Amino acid sequence: AQTVTQSQPEMSVQEAETVTLSCTYDTSESNYYLFWYKQPPSRQMILVIRQEAYKQQNATENRFSVNFQKAAKSFSLKISDSQLGDTAMYFCAFMKHVTGTASKLTFGTGTRLQVTL
């Protein structure tokens, strides 16, 4: 079974600054996906970024980037130029890849990020 650990329950960052959210995972799988989801106060889950385990290059999406360390089983999210709208709960998630089979997501416990003026 897979586990996902987010060791930072809450974090705060000033507007325009950079913040890094940590995530570690444990799995015996070799082929999998990792995700960061954002859940703002509206509670709508929004995909922030996705990483395929077979890709060495770290994924980036505008102000969001990841540091994927496969050997260390670490998958941190960096938010640059933080904006007030980034205030949300952030969940790290794992999904194993099995061809032809729908795989489920395993979520971490979440990190509540507050962006302040």
Next chain:
Amino acid sequence: GAVVSQHPSWVICKSGTSVKIECRSLDFQATTMFWYRQFPKQSLMLMATSNEGSKATYEQGVEKDKFLINHASLTLSTLTVTSAHPEDSSFYICSALTSPYNEQFFGPGTRLTVL
């Protein structure tokens, strides 16, 4: 991007009654949908995997007779909470899986309050 809707967005019901929640993929077909439950300030807990045309697969500890799931078409899955009790009050979220990208898109959630 892919859009998933849920209806209703919130519902209040009396103890002992049943409540149905709908999850629809609006612009894509989803052979697989997932149902989650989320308590305040907690993570999402997977309840079951819903497969079109077949029985749902429930996670350990989830009562299949209490949480009935029907996935009758490629765009609709329903979750019925039967004989609801106050402890069933929660936020229920569905997601639909896209193919071949293996990505889940989430509905906006349904807040259930059982009095």
